[in-house]
Amino acid sequence: xxxxxxxKVLIANRGEIAIRVxxxxxELGIETVAVxxxxxxxSLHVKVADESVCIGxxxxxxxxxxxxxxxxxxxxxxADAIHPGYGFLSENAEFAAICEKMNITFIGPxxxxxxxxxSKIESKLLAKKAGVPTLEPIYVEGQTxxxxxxxxxxxxxxxxxxxxxxxxxxxxxxxxxxxxxxxTIQKLKNExxxxxxxxxxxxxxxxxxxxxxxVQILADKFGHMIHLGERDCTIQRRYQKIVxxxxxxxxxxxxxxxxxxxxxxxxxxxxxxxxxxxxxLYDLDAQKFYFMEMNTRIQVEHPVTEHRVDVDxxxxxxxxxxxxxxxxxxxxxxxxxxxxxxxxNAEDPWTMTPSPGLIQHYHRPGGLGIRVDxxxxxxxxxxxxxDSLVSKIIVYARNREECINRMLRALKDTTIVGIKTNIELxxxxxxxPKFQNSDYTTDFLAKEIYSDKSQNx
Amino acid sequence: xxxDKLKKFLDLAKKENVSELDYQSGDFKIRVSFKQRSQExxxxxxxxxxxxxxxxxxxxxxxxxKIDKSDESKNNEAGIQVVKAPFVGTFYTSAAPGxxxxxxxxxxxxxxxxxxxxxxxxxxxxxxxxxxxxxTEICVENENYVEYGQALFKIxx
Numbered sequence: 001x002x003x004x005x006x007x008k009v010l011i012a013n014r015g016e017i018a019i020r021v022x023x024x025x026x027e028l029g030i031e032t033v034a035v036x037x038x039x040x041x042x043s044l045h046v047k048v049a050d051e052s053v054c055i056g057x058x059x060x061x062x063x064x065x066x067x068x069x070x071x072x073x074x075x076x077x078x079a080d081a082i083h084p085g086y087g088f089l090s091e092n093a094e095f096a097a098i099c100e101k102m103n104i105t106f107i108g109p110x111x112x113x114x115x116x117x118x119s120k121i122e123s124k125l126l127a128k129k130a131g132v133p134t135l136e137p138i139y140v141e142g143q144t145x146x147x148x149x150x151x152x153x154x155x156x157x158x159x160x161x162x163x164x165x166x167x168x169x170x171x172x173x174x175x176x177x178x179x180x181x182x183x184t185i186q187k188l189k190n191e192x193x194x195x196x197x198x199x200x201x202x203x204x205x206x207x208x209x210x211x212x213x214x215v216q217i218l219a220d221k222f223g224h225m226i227h228l229g230e231r232d233c234t235i236q237r238r239y240q241k242i243v244x245x246x247x248x249x250x251x252x253x254x255x256x257x258x259x260x261x262x263x264x265x266x267x268x269x270x271x272x273x274x275x276x277x278x279x280x281l282y283d284l285d286a287q288k289f290y291f292m293e294m295n296t297r298i299q300v301e302h303p304v305t306e307h308r309v310d311v312d313x314x315x316x317x318x319x320x321x322x323x324x325x326x327x328x329x330x331x332x333x334x335x336x337x338x339x340x341x342x343x344x345n346a347e348d349p350w351t352m353t354p355s356p357g358l359i360q361h362y363h364r365p366g367g368l369g370i371r372v373d374x375x376x377x378x379x380x381x382x383x384x385x386x387d388s389l390v391s392k393i394i395v396y397a398r399n400r401e402e403c404i405n406r407m408l409r410a411l412k413d414t415t416i417v418g419i420k421t422n423i424e425l426x427x428x429x430x431x432x433p434k435f436q437n438s439d440y441t442t443d444f445l446a447k448e449i450y451s452d453k454s455q456n457x
Numbered sequence: 458x459x460x461d462k463l464k465k466f467l468d469l470a471k472k473e474n475v476s477e478l479d480y481q482s483g484d485f486k487i488r489v490s491f492k493q494r495s496q497e498x499x500x501x502x503x504x505x506x507x508x509x510x511x512x513x514x515x516x517x518x519x520x521x522x523k524i525d526k527s528d529e530s531k532n533n534e535a536g537i538q539v540v541k542a543p544f545v546g547t548f549y550t551s552a553a554p555g556x557x558x559x560x561x562x563x564x565x566x567x568x569x570x571x572x573x574x575x576x577x578x579x580x581x582x583x584x585x586x587x588x589x590x591x592x593t594e595i596c597v598e599n600e601n602y603v604e605y606g607q608a609l610f611k612i613x614x
Contacts, residue, residue: 053604054607055604055605057605069545072546072577072578073604076545076546076602
């Protein structure tokens with residue numbers, strides 16, 4: 001495939017995703033520039049790129065988040081495009097805008113899409129406009145007690161009262177009965193004022209059996225867009241994804257199609273381009289889904305989709321950024337396999353305490369149906385400054401049972417000596433009967449795995 | 458040598474951070490050697506399994522970086538301070554083309570004195586010396602690109 005303008009890509013990231021991007025660039029015949037902090041001098045992405053530039057000291061804010069440094073590196077190497085990976089600057093609209101000003105192709109969606117869909121509030125309003133179901137927040141401000149009671153009754157119990165300024169699970173409380181509502185609102189108002197300095201509250205329907213299901217989309221700059229199916233990322237701890245799979249074992253075919261079409265409708269409304277993922281909360285009881293937010297970037301778990309549809313998402317993303325029309329129509333997308341990804345982190349499996357340090361020996365799994373996206377090697381010192389992800393094991397097979405079996409093989413085959421990893425956690429998850437029966441929700445880890453461990457310790 | 462004196466001898470050796478210490482008094486000889494904790498220095502090409510093609514040399518070639526890394530280990534012993542690039546940019550030896558260079562090898566410089574210009578994003582930044590001494594080496598050629606931490610000047614204090 002001939003590229004129209006992109007000749008050299010600077011990857012503004014590190015670790016496994018930097019290598020992932022470099023691989024696609026290689027296949028496209030594009031030169032690559034790696035940037036790195038001094039802590040990442042010996043990192044694999046530096047070695048495999050065609051060129052590399054040291055951009056700062058270890059801390060992310062001085063290196064991988066350092067916009068002038070990264071742009072300076074692009075200037076001196078003559079890079080004409082930047083791939084931001086995930087995290088870091090990937091959803092930074094200001095960075096995308098500066099790239100545009102400097103005539104550097106930002107490999108991602110347009111600045112306006114990043115801005116619009118990056119806001120949780122604005123994206124939900126747009127979703128509603130596109131006819132996508134959302135969890136309608138009921139604001140407490142400026143409402144009488146009667147008005148609040150009426151609205152909550154309409155939504156139905158149980159509900160969740162949330163502090164606007166809260167986050168990460170703080171400042172929330174579940175209410176099951178009408179009698180509790182008004183007094184709890186008062187209590188939480190006071191608590192929020194004390195804890196966050198802001199007593200703004202809103203109320204949402206509480207989903208008792210939630211599953212986190214997201215839809216992958218891909219679009220060019222000419223309005224062509226397709227969906228590539230869903231991923232089920234329900235296995236999480238403290239809002240961090242640990243295991244992802246596709247297809248979702250609990251979605252009906254109708255719900256699946258509905259969800260994917262909703263995702264495309266929303267994307268069309270905002271004129272989306274590049275890769276993106278719409279995240280939904282699926283209520284198992286009611287069999288209803290609600291749009292939560294959109295990620296306007298490539299995601300960690302993108303390989304799960306790649307092995308269901310046999311599409312290189314990064315390659316297509318680069319081609320679209322280059323101004324080419326999308327190479328696939330919706331009818332070209334064929335779904336097959338069951339795919340599971342396990343995120344291997346350098347941390348204690350039970351306490352999640354990070355475990356950076358020297359890897360004395362590393363042996364990665366292989367064979368039929370196994371893909372490993374990593375950046376570690378024997379003799380490499382995992383630096384302590386960045387997130388703990390060191391490897392992604394992606395397994396595909398004909399069905400879910402075979403896939404779980406194969407992943408267990410892959411986990412058992414993996415050897416990492418010198419640092420702690422969460423491999424034992426993954427084995428515990430995959431061997432758990434509730435995981436195998438798809439009988440779990442977002443509290444699976446806390447309830448089934450970690451409560452066990454704290455009882456035993 | 459009694460145990461007490463031996464302990465004092467060992468403490469002295471540890472305190473002074475020596476790798477080897479010999480003591481001789483008449484017929485009595487003692488040698489103490491400590492295993493130095495080795496620095497983890499991995500040079501490119503050592504441990505990695507290369508995924509793709511070779512590193513293509515360019516103005517940012519690894520040759521530049523390799524030289525810096527090996528020289529640094531000598532610097533601390535010889536009393537030489539290395540002035541490093543505080544950011545990524547283009548190195549200029551003078552304020553403008555045609556204007557005399559800021560410093561030459563052999564010049565005596567004062568702390569705070571401008572040594573060169575580092576241009577980044579069209580802004581010319583004066584790089585000042587962080588020590589006083591004599592310039593022993595100018596590590597980068599005029600108009601070459603430098604990365605963060607790259608050695609620019611060697612100054613003998």
